[in-house]
Amino acid sequence: xxxxxxxxxxxxxxxxxxxxxxxxxxxxxxxxxxxxxxxxxxxxxxxxxxxxxxxxxxxxxxxxxxxxxxxxxxxxxxxxxxxxxxxxxxxxxxxxxxxxxxxxxxxxxx
Numbered sequence: 482x483x484x485x486x487x488x489x490x491x492x493x494x495x496x497x498x499x500x501x502x503x504x505x506x507x508x509x510x511x512x513x514x515x516x517x518x519x520x521x522x523x524x525x526x527x528x529x530x531x532x533x534x535x536x537x538x539x540x541x542x543x544x545x546x547x548x549x550x551x552x553x554x555x556x557x558x559x560x561x562x563x564x565x566x567x568x569x570x571x572x573x574x575x576x577x578x579x580x581x582x583x584x585x586x587x588x589x590x591x
Contacts (some may be wrong), residue, residue, distance in 0.1 A: 488564060489518065489519070489520045489521075489526070489555055489557040489565060490518050490519050491517070491528075491555050491566045492517055492519060493515070493517040494514065494516075494570055495568065496568035496569050496570070497569065497570070497571075498570050499570070499571045499572075499573050500512060500514055500570055500571065500573065502576055505543075507574075510547055512545070512546050512547075512572050513543050513544065513545045514543070515542070516528045516541065516542050516544050516555065517539065517540070517541045518539070518540055519538050519540070520535075520538060520540050520555075520557040520564070521538065521557060521559055522535075522538050524557040524558060524559040524564075525558045526540045526542075526556065526557045526558075527555070527556055528554070528556075529544050529553055529554060531543065533555070540555075546572050547572075549572055549574065550569065550572075551569065552567055552568070552569050553568050555567075
């Protein structure tokens with residue numbers, strides 16, 4: 482029977498982030514982003530099934546996302562105990578530079 486570990490936490494990206502080509506490596510089918518967080522030392526961590534590498538209590542791994550709306554779940558296992566954290570991110574697929582021009586009421590006095 483699994484018991485809870487000290488908290489696993491995904492620190493980057495944050496839940497609700499809108500990710501684009503600046504946040505990872507974009508192909509026609511996916512965007513591969515770096516997931517970072519903290520977990521108990523010595524735990525085995527995966528994010529969406531991808532094994533993470535550790536530096537102290539910090540973990541990092543590259544996870545591909547392929548939908549407009551994606552859930553990323555990190556799971557830490559250690560001595561039969563399990564802890565998890567899930568975030569939801571959005572992929573702005575095929576984003577390109579954009580500019581916004583507007584005219585407001587203050588233009589008349591300039």
